[in-house]
Amino acid sequence: MTSVPPVRLFVDGKEVANGTKVSSESAIVWEIDEKPLFEISVSEDKLEAYLTVNRTQRFAWTLKDHPRALHVALRAEEDPSIILETLSLQDILSALEQMNIKMNLDVAAIQTEILRPSRRKVKIAKGKPPVQGQDAQLELFFSETIENVFTEVKGVVDYRNHLNIPTVKRGDVIAQKTPPVEGQAGYDVFGNVLLPRPVKDILIAGKNQHVEITPDFRVIAKKAGRPRVTGNKIKYFDVNTSFVVPGNVDLETGNIVFSGDVIVYGDVMDNMIIESLGNIYVAGSVFNSTLTATGSIAVQGNVIGSNLYSGYFGVLYNRFYNHSKQLIDILEKIVESEKLLRNEISKKNMQVRYGQVMLLIIESKYQQLWGIVKELLGVIASLQSHNSDKENFQQIKAYLELFLQPANLVQTITAPKLEDFMRILREAFMRVALSQESHVQISISQSQNSTLKSNGDILIKKEGIIQCELYSAGNIIFFLDNSVCRGSKLEAGNTISAMHVGGITGVGTSLKAGKKVIVKKMYEGRVIVDRYSLDIFEPVEDKTFDRNNFV
Structure with a gap:
């Protein structure tokens, strides 16, 4: 027995789909399957x-009559x-x-x-769909990147004119914030409230002496200089002043530590240090020196045996940042130890000066403090005379010198004075940390035996690099068709675009990128993209390596 839709047939409680045998004892039930x-x-x-x-x-539905038969289809x-x-x-x-x-x-x-x-x-x-709001917008009226820093006239660098460095005058509007617009709630057919996506605001602040923020969120320069913006959750605006070195940076000038841009119209000679809370521009070459900038670095000439750190790395390798962080950590431990030791002394009804307890703790557990203090004093000694933070650093210097005079330390240091020193030191430390700029890069012509690290791009404008180590959170780009990259280790968070990689002989070259490696010609070396790796033993030309094309 079978059934023809919309009839559904059940025999002995089970639905029959393809037919079944029945007898006089079978329990047969039918129903109609209709919408x-x-x-x-x-x-x-x-x-x-x-x-x-x-x-x-x-x-109502009724079954059609069917004559007696061996095979019956219910209709x-x-x-x-x-x-x-x-x-x-x-x-x-x-x-x-x-x-x-x-x-x-x-x-x-x-x-x-x-x-x-x-x-x-x-x-x-x-229902009524929610009306989505608009996130706050921030429009900058200045460039955050270095472009053709030094102008060449008939093949000669025009040292007198560096107008390609973004500059503003007093009263210029350098940015405009458009406040967020809140959305409107809606509802569905059931009457449930549908909330719009929360809008995102952008918090802006500025250095009071250098910029003004108006009630309608315009950012206005209060002095001439290079405008810049730092910070992530809060965007801090400032106008940098420049420290200009008309010739070379050498033993005569000394190391340079400046809370603004540093412009060098000559060379940076052997074993010198430039630390900038801004950008560094060098018209000449850099020899066996260290340049750290919380902004960008541009070198017109050659970079030999040197270390260049920009952006995040400019903060990380900044000597004041490092040493002050170490000193703050040690002082915090000393304060905790002093409380415990003083508690034990009070139980014995003994009277001891705060400075005596502190000196005892330093001599017994933290003798490395004196070395850090000397390093910090050396950094402060390199500060340029018209540095805007000079007064704060002078206070830090006075406290640091006290630590190198144990007798005076015992007599003069108190808990409030130590707390005041730590406050000033933390503020100076945070000024360095907050100086990291958003869009940074390192731009050079050529380099040998050097290390370059940037949380932005690294641009090689001319001859190329030999035996260097480059790290970029963005891209590493070689511009000229004949640029070389030999015996070097390159790592980029995004893309590496190189021309002539490796050579017939020599130390192997490694190119590691998060997304893509492009080479005009690669003689030998290793290419790594994401988690894929390939060793090159035979020359390849005009090749792009990415996650989808790695052979």
């Missing part, structure tokens, strides 16, 4: 409800004379109420569909 008179559906976002009227009446037909159910407006409204659909019901559309069914989904209720 309901109407169906209500809701969109995935719950903003719209739909009605589908399948039919307006439901009739049924409707009996129009027996009306079991008639669709009404109230039926649909009741169903909507049970489903809690109540917003903006279109009763007229429901009634029309009952009278003239279209057999299609008809919208009968709708």
Whole structure:
């Protein structure tokens, strides 16, 4: 026995799909599988409800007679004379109420569909989508990157004119913030409130002496210099002054530590240090020296045996940042140890000076403090005379010198004075940390035996590099078709684009990138992209290595 749809056949409690044998003892039940008179559906976002009227009446079904046979197929037909159910407006409204659909019901559309069914989904209720707000916007009216820092006229660098360094005058608008616009809540067909995505604001602040922020969020320069913005969650605006060295940086000038841009129109000679809380521009070459900048670094000439650190690395390798952090950590431990030791002394009813306890702790546990103090004093001694933070550093210097005079330390240091010193030191430390600029780069012509690290791009404008180590959180780009990259280790968070990599003989070169490595010609070396690695033994030309093309 089988059945013909819409008849469903059940024999002994089990539904029969493909036919089965029956006997006089079999329990046979049948039913009709038909769609309901109407169906209500809701969109995935719950903003719209739909009605589908399948039919307006439901009739009784009767089985068709079938003559005696070995194989019987049950068939049924409707009996129009027996009306079991008639669709009404109230039926649909009741169903909507049970489903809690109540917003903006279109009763007229429901009634029309009952009278003239279209057999299609008809919208009968709708919600209101939330209106999304607008995030705050920050428009900068100055460039954050170095572009052609020194102008060449007939092949000669124009030292007198460095207008390509972004500069502003007093009263110039350097940025404009557009405040966020809050969105408007909506609701779905059930009446549930739909909230818009929270808007993001941008917090801005400025160094009071250098910039003004107006009530309508314009950032205005209060002095001439190079505008800059630092910070992530809070954008700090400042106008940098420049320290200009008309000739070479050498033993005569001494090391340079400056809380602004440093411009050198000559060379940086052997074993010198330039530390800038801004950008460093060098018209000549750099020999066996260290340059750290919380902004960008541009060198017009050659870089030999040197270390160049910009942006995040300019902060990380800044001597004041490092030594002050070490000193703050030690002083915090000394304060805790002093409390414990003084507590033990008080139990014995003994009177001891604060300085005596402190000196005892230093001599017994933290003798490295004196070395750090001397290093910091050396850094402060390199500060340029018109440095804007000179007064604060003079206070730090006075306290540091006290640590090198144990007798005076015992007599003069107190808990409030130590706390004051630590406060001043923390503030100076944070000024360095917050000086890291957002869009930085290192731009050079050529380099040998050097280390370059930047949390932005590294650009090699001319001959190339030999036996160098380069790290960039962004891209490493070689510009000239004949630029070389030999015996070096390069790592970039994004892309490396090189020209002639390696040589017939020599130390192997490694190119590691997060997304892509492009080479014009590579003689030998290793290429790493993401987690894929390939050793090159035979020359390859005009090759791009990425995650999808690594052979």
